[in-house]
Amino acid sequence: MKDFKGMTYDEIMPIFEKQGDFNQAFLAKDSEEIHKEEVEVEKVKEDVVVEQDVEKEPIKEYQLLGRMEAKDMEVYKLTRADGSSSYHGDLQAFFRRLDRQDMHDLYRLVQERFQTTTLEGHDLILWGDLKMIFEPDEGDEVWRNQQDWKLMKWKLHENCGVHSLLMWGTPMEINMLVEKEYPLIKDILEKMLRLQLEAEEESTMALELIKFIKSQIEE
Structure with missing residues (x-):
């Protein structure tokens, strides 16, 4: 009403008629055309999800960096195939930030290190915790x-x-x-x-x- 204040009837009607024509054109679409548009929207959503999955790189390396004295916890660094890395304080931190495949990758890496190196300290604890989950x-x-x-x-x-x-x-x-x-x-x-x-x-x-x-x- 604020926008139409001071306008005459003859000035207002063309605006309503134009909007009315637009609404009628939209409502005149048959169900097949509307369904086609909905399918296209869903396809775009699926493409985005697939693209996100493709971009995700597997974990290629894990390192125990040492103790963070301020929080009294050990810090692990995980490095993915693309070189990106993330830092985690404990097993619960892994759970909050990793997915199932990440957990499998981490367990495989720890197993491989266990076969070639004598694990001790928190590396040994991590191996034991993961072994309890998977085996x-x-x-x-x-x-x-x-x-x-x-x-x-x-x-x-x-x-x-x-x-x-x-x-x-x-x-x-x-x-x-x-x-x-x-x-x-x-x-x-x-x-x-x-x-x-x-x-x-x-x-x-x-x-x-x-x-x-x-x-x-x-x-």
Whole structure:
């Protein structure tokens, strides 16, 4: 109304008629033409996703740089095939920033180093943590002492498909792939369900994980 203030009827009507003609032309499009435009939009979206996937380079090297005294943690440097690099403070930092393929690449690199070098310190710890994720051994002392676990938090890292059990009073954590069955006793499985799984809202992966845990209890 502010734009039309001071204008006469004869001045206003052509503006309305022009806009009306535009609206009618849009509404006159048949459903096939509209569907064609929608398909083109979706194709552009898919092309963008594919392009992003193609641009992603695999991890080619990992290095333990040393301790960051200010935060009391070891710092790892990951370098990709294109030369880009990123820095991570601990395993949970890996989970927050890497995807499933990245985790496989990292485990392969650590395995290769383990075969040619005597690992020690945090390199050895990292190898043990990754081995527990990808090749769990039910004879390992960690799994045999489940009755001592005091669960504090159950967390899902959807980007890499890993879920973590954090404990009270200890830095120990149990990290597992969402689709893989681990040697968890029934008591721990039930305690996991009583915890509130931390995940993104309306997460399909979280629902599937909970269903998977329930199926293990029922076996």
